[in-house]
Amino acid sequence: MKETATFNDLTNKLLLKVSWRLIPLLFCSYICAYLDRINIGFASKNLKEELHFSDSVYGLGAGIFFLGYALFEIPSNVIMEKVGARRWIARIMISWGIISGAMAFVNSPTTFYILRFLLGIAEAGFFPGIILYLTYWFPPSQRGKSISRFMTAIPLSGLIGAPLSGMLLNMDGIATLHGWQWLFLLEALPSLLMGVYIFCYLPDKPADAKWLNVEEKAVISLNSTPLQSSPIHT
Secondary structure, X not given: OHHHHHHHHHHHHHHHHHHHHHHHHHHHHHHHXXXXXXXXXXXXXXXXXXXXXXXXXXXXXXXXXXHHHHHHHHHHHHHHHHHOHHHHHXXXXXXXXXXXXXXXXXXXXXXXXXXXXXXXXXXXXHHHHHHHHHHOOOOHHHHHHHHHHHHOHHHHHHHHHHHHHHHHHOOOOXXXXXXXXXXXXXXXXHHHHHHHHHHHHOOOOHHHOOOOOHHHHHHHHHHOOOOXXXXXXO
């Protein structure tokens, strides 16, 4: 009994170490994703006025994002398991950062629709991919806690996004750019930088983590049960 308690204590300390290594990074990544997803709402008034978009044009462009997202969500996660989380999550963040930044150069309903659809494709698979990734590290009994910590990025994104977007919209006229253009350009930068950082430092699986020793990797592998047949693969 004493040996079991000691083993559990060591496992809990190890999982806490893993949490401090991974959750803040994934947390910040989700904030970037959410900012790039909701900035279209903050820019709506300016887009309608300056590009003469009707409500129907704006509504279709805003909604077509979810079409691309839904169509490519499952393929995206299948690819992630094949190429590894580090490469694929980095690819997702860098590509959506580029496309989100390109929204600053929208000049017609057609380019608006195309970029919004491409943004949905680029971001597809990010959230379920992160959930799948966490199963590589945490046992079933700890996954709820790890996922809840990761998802607290949603309310924080609102707290950050609203004042930040308002400030960027007030940059209207600087360097001949409209405020909404600055909004898309500058809010895309964190995603690009985070994507590069993830590519350099995020381990695909516990076996690849340089900050774990051999024994720690073995304990994580023993306790975690990755979702090999989750709904995202059906």
